[in-house]
Amino acid sequence: FSSYFDDTFVGVYLPLKNQTFSSESDWLNTLALSTMQILSQKDFSLYKLPKQDAEDQDMRRWMMTEYLPEMFAIIRGRRLVWLLDDTGSLIQWIKAGKLPADHFAYLDGLVKQFQNLGIIMAMDSRYEMLIPTMSPLVSVTDVYRLANLTEDETRALIQQPIQNQYRISDDASAAVFAATAGQPRLVQRFGAALYDYMQVTDTPRTILAIEDVKTVSNTVQQQSNTDFRKIWDETGRNERLLLTAITRLMVDDPLTAVNVTAISDWLIESDYPLDLTTINAAVRGLEYDELIENNKGNISFKSSLMQVWLLQNAELQTASTTTVAPPRRGLIAAAIVLALIILVLVFVVSQQPPANQPSSSTAQPTLTLIANP
Structure with a gap:
């Protein structure tokens, strides 16, 4: 941030992925402390910043009416920018009840009240469909999607950092782009692998070609397997x-x-x-x-x-509900019909009396005609 913005901007970077907060007060206090730490590094005098009363549980009020007004007085017209990384965590904390449902509305109120306060939020693309839940702080028109590098950008990232030591040919850069599709982390790994390769090669080189990219590809592949697994899982x-x-x-x-x-x-x-x-x-x-x-x-x-x-x-995943393929249905139906026929035959046979045993039923009365000679 500081490489692209001058001293009129004060950037406070705060990664949220591995943070754990028990309440909104805990989270807002972390924001305040992180801001104070950056101001201290920039040699601002912080003695006028108010300290929160331990008995005051209204952290929202303290942040809006005491802390931020004094903080902006200290930085004298500079722009404060909170750089929140992995802000999908905020959405998760709201779902878990650690933050109130109107937390994004509260942050929006801070931005609207203090014109020199800005918030830049970065999140994984898997939270993209949940951006509407961050309203009114964030709307879909505020979103900038970071895409992969273009082929020209990949070439610049591969060639420029080492141009004073050796060259990487345009064909080699194109091969890196074909291997990585411009994914920044993969491109960086190729750059590092090519640099390491140059340090250990026996033959002094001034330019690296496609063959050198192929040589280090297996190393980059192994380093990237975890990333590909994550993509697959998500x-x-x-x-x-x-x-x-x-x-x-x-x-x-x-x-x-x-x-x-x-x-x-x-x-x-x-x-x-x-x-x-x-x-x-x-x-x-x-x-x-x-x-x-x-x-x-x-x-x-x-x-x-x-x-x-x-x-x-890559393997085919078992469907949540499996259906029987049409060619198999006929066989299964035939098996069911055959089983029913067998059951009927068994039932009929079981109802027949044994052939060599007298019937157990009562004999019907008969008339005997006697003829006298």
Whole structure:
């Protein structure tokens, strides 16, 4: 933050992922203490900042009417920016009852009352559908989605940091982009792996080429397996089925383009059928997550590293409700009918008296005619 904004901005970074708070007062107190710590590092005098009365349980009132007014007086016209990382945690804390339901409304009130207060919030994309719950502090028009790096941005990240020591060719940078799809963490790993490779190579080099990217690819693949597993675990069932289908289709016939029809046919043959509407929706979701590319109906993976991981790990997941495939229904129906016939025959036979035993029923009276000679 400080690298891009001058001293008129005071940034307070606070990661929330591993934080534990028991109440809103605890959380607001952490905000206040974190702000004071940054101001202290910047040599601001903090003796005028009010201390919260231990008997005062209204942390909201203290923050709004005592702490922030004095804090803005101390920084004298500068802009205070709270940089909250992993703010999906706030949503979870509200659901868990650790924060009141109107907490985002309270934060919105602070921003509106203090014009020099800004809040920048970052969260994982899996919370994207819950952004409306952060109203009125956040609206969908306030959101900026951080996408993967473009090919030009990947080239810059790979080439510029080391340009005074050695060069990485444009072809090598393009190979890194093909392997990573511009995922920043993967690109950084390639940069680090190539740098380490340069330190141990026996032959002095001034430029790295595609062959060098291939040499370090296995190292980056191993370093990234946990990331790919996380992506897989957080992907929906239908999207997993598509990823598996695309992987197997590309292995079975690398020269044939994968399309929605081929995916549908493969899933039917694998006893995991999805209708075309569901498949198209899953394709759009995977495109949105930048895992696949759909070029005029031809579907492919954006990252070759991800494709390798899927080839080694992707498996069809058991459906929550399984249905019997049509070819098997006839066999099962025939078996049921046969069982019923056997039961009926057993019942009928059991009702017949044994052949060699007299009947146990009472004999009916008869007339005997005697003829006298």
